[in-house]
Amino acid sequence: MHGEELDTAGPPRLHTVPRGAVIYRPGEAGVTWRLLSGQVRLDREDGETLQFASLALPGDLLGSEVLLHPHYLFRATTLTPCRIEPWLQPAGEALPQVLAGMLSSLQRRAADLMALRTGEPLERVRRLLRLLAEGDGNDGVESARIALPRLSDMADMTDLAAETVSRAISRLGRAGAVSREGQRRARVQPGRLVAAPPAHSPEHA
Amino acid sequence: MHGEELDTAGPPRLHTVPRGAVIYRPGEAGVTWRLLSGQVRLDREDGETLQFASLALPGDLLGSEVLLHPHYLFRATTLTPCRIEPWLQPAGEALPQVLAGMLSSLQRRAADLMALRTGEPLERVRRLLRLLAEGDGNDGVESARIALPRLSDMADMTDLAAETVSRAISRLGRAGAVSREGQRRARVQPGRLVAAPPAHSPEHA
DNA sequence: CGGCTTCTTGAAAAGTATCAAATATAGTGG
């Protein structure tokens, strides 16, 4: 089930992609996509193994590297069902401004992802759920229903064992911060996903 | 000693920045810099604590977010003595191409940084040293002399305890992959910094 | 030549990964 190829037939406009499908692979030629809904993981292929490299959330652009060189750098795999459409490069005047915006977004996203691998497991999973909830458009909302990636994918993002992620989510569930709705959806309350009083260890003097 | 401010007086062209100095802070206005030599860490300020967010190596641009909005997003602190100079934005035609290049570099760098927090401590430190060696210009070189950040900074990057980083470097030293030259320089042999046969666990099916 | 910072090393404690088995969920074909 993980590993189906994107069906490029059909109307060239909007695509609906099932969970676990590969949108593109490193080295392939193709366009830049805009992710309309869903979550996509980007992996670097190091020989046989896949290294989780980045996460795309609704609104993000996928494969912007083809603007420079007509080859994708990563493998893009959907974590949840997604809708994507080709991105139309803005005309000459607006382009630099748009690119500058993409630069800022990328930096912020990269920082968010580093944070997913910082601190205790419980805190990492909290941050991940918050990120997914924000990504789904709900920003200051009290309660958000989100699509949940598989445990093994969340484990790759946080660099934890899948079992550890499961335990963390269970604890958050008991704390009333999350409730599962089936296996791949959850209702989260971002307000309750804030860490308990830190009490120790600033990372840096 | 950590935390000196950048002296903005003097000739507006090239700046020499001592280790531990702050180049800019979040919210400040300023220009985009090009890092000519040295290493800079970028941190996100979350209230009191600093979250390691990114690493800049020679050739990188610092603070490109001011292209969009005249405020820095991160705190930039030098890990080693650095030379920086203001970056001159290219003229209209070339700009989009340059920005596209920056996008690709950022994505690649973000992936490298995620990799610094993947796997066992020894492997993380190997990757960090390789990254620092590449950054210093030596690419296919057999042996490279590099400036070494403080242990606590390398610990922040890899999300390890400083003591663990120290032990990892000691092991690499015994294996002949690194040799210290004083406290803040080292000679590394990138060829010997490759992991031993993996033997297990691809990250993803 | 001090004083201070940073690094190194050891021993113990805490925590997560691993392994294994049971359970729940989703997917499939009749």
Place this chain on the structure above:
DNA sequence: CCACTATATTTGATACTTTTCAAGAAGCCG
């Protein structure tokens, strides 16, 4: 629509690793 099968998650027990704490050594700076 249901039963069945494959996949994914949960939970428990254990082994292993890393963090933590502490003390001493080394290096850097003025």
